Amino acid sequence: MRVHDIQGTTRISPFAGQKVTDVPGIVTAVRTYGSSKGFWLQDAAPDDNPATSEGVFVFTGSTPKAAVGDSVTVTGTVSEYVPGGASSGNQSLTEITKPTVATVSTGNAVPAPVVVDEDAVPDAYAPQGDTAAAGSVNGLTLDPSAYALDYYESLEGMNVQVADARVVTATDPYSELWVTVKPWEHRNRRGGTVYGSYTSQNTGRLQVQSLGATADFPKANVGDTLEGATTGPLDFNQYGGYTLVASKLGTLDSAGLERETTRRQSSRELAVATYNVENLDPSDATFDKHASAIVNHLQSPDIVSLEEIQDDNGAKDDGTVDASQTVTKLIDAIVAAGGPKYDWRAIDPVNDQDGGEPGGNIRQVFLFNPERVSFTDRAGGDSTTAVGVTKVHGKAQLTASPGRIDPANAAWANSRKPLAGEFVFRGKSVFVIANHLNSKGGDQGLASQYQPPVRSSEVQRHAQAAVVHAFVKNLLDVQKNADVIALGDMNDFEFSGTAKILEGDGELWSAIKSLPRSERYTYDYQGNQQVLDQILISPAIRRGCDFEYDSVHVNSEFNDQISDHDPQVLRFRP
Structure with a gap:
């Protein structure tokens, strides 16, 4: 029996579950840490079939006695180990387990890579x-x-x-x-x-x-x-x-990559940003860095939708839902960094109902610069009351501001509910919807044994996108030329089904698509730079052709990132 016989011509060994005896090879590497201790064995006399691997991992479970360069024979049981378990959909790793190892000689040359x-x-x-x-x-x-x-x-x-x-x-x-x-x-x-x-x-x-x-x-x-x-x-x-x-x-x-800085908005431009600050709570040491990013790299946008603001004691699960300390600490850090004294609006979630880290009660928060933009407060918005749209003097108004969109809808089970707010800039109303849709957790990976991989998380995210789209459509039915922005961590790509549902029949459009394809990314995952964060705009904003979009790369490409998301900025003239 040789290693290439064990590996075979498919992903599953033809000898899986069987005992093999005296399999020869050279030890090429040894792993002495973690839960998968063992060594790699490679046959120095390969066959002529390119489909059959000549290497296999020998799982010892404890620190192996074999050393690199040892010529050994291994007797043990062939196993197909699935990292993450069968439910992950991952491919399996062919191993020899419960091994008995006999050393033939030492100090041999390792097969050339x-x-x-x-x-x-x-x-x-x-x-x-x-x-x-x-x-x-x-x-x-x-x-x-x-x-x-x-x-x-x-x-x-x-x-x-x-x-x-x-x-x-x-x-x-x-x-x-x-x-x-x-x-x-x-x-x-x-x-x-x-x-x-x-x-x-x-x-x-x-x-x-x-x-x-x-x-x-x-x-x-x-x-x-x-x-x-x-x-x-x-x-x-x-x-x-x-x-x-x-x-x-x-x-x-080093290539010397530096963090990007966007340009400052002009006096007539409204700058609206989205930024996932990754489970921010008062115990974190990143406030000054987040503040610097907002002030120095985003150039102090007029409105900032923050995602993943946690309650005042973070992951401690004791019923606390208020996030005043978290937000105030960030606002103070922004002022200390030379930025404006932002005001803010949010709605506390029902305890432990919005997903994320248990006890953290993450939610979206609006920061806004009161020197540049005003917030239209309209009472009635709370964690369980749905915001609606009315027509007043021919213009759309929210029934509550801030308000949550259809929070009792099953689409939001164990997930963040969208936050809608009505702002005024230079006398014109702008409707902003802050989102943090269902994560991609549970989807099969690109290297899954199932091809194409199953994206199970889409089911809930598509339902959520449909709810947001219906609200935007209602708003535009009331006022066709309303300036509407739906933004946040959409947890999906600009070409995805989620984005298509949000966009509908042109009610919204993902403005990151105004960038060249090579610049469309907000996140870096497993070697792929991709879009998760989006700012979608209504036809009135898009038709004006005076908007500008920027994905500001301050986090995703760096080993010392303070969040795994890059913030996004939209500048336009309402």
């Missing part, structure tokens, strides 16, 4: 899943010359190498980053790789971890390069799929 580069990785991402197997690709014969996921699978457990690889997702708190082996694949001017459709998954992306100390892992930003060779076994994990677990890391070469 397979070079993974733009010429080797196919342009197509994945085959269509087998409809008879619920869309799974597990039983399909691998075609590593046709599909990127098949190519990576054919190298599972083998020693691989990338060279001079550009970083496309910055180092995260878990000492991981993403590189691309395809330098020109949907590249943007800041060094990232843009995700522009469901069929452009970006095949050159690869996660990089390290077998060394986390303290030595490079603190990389997007656009930086791992110069020279980065070498190690190709693994598969729960949080990203195929991962090069590096025995040797390239040297970090």
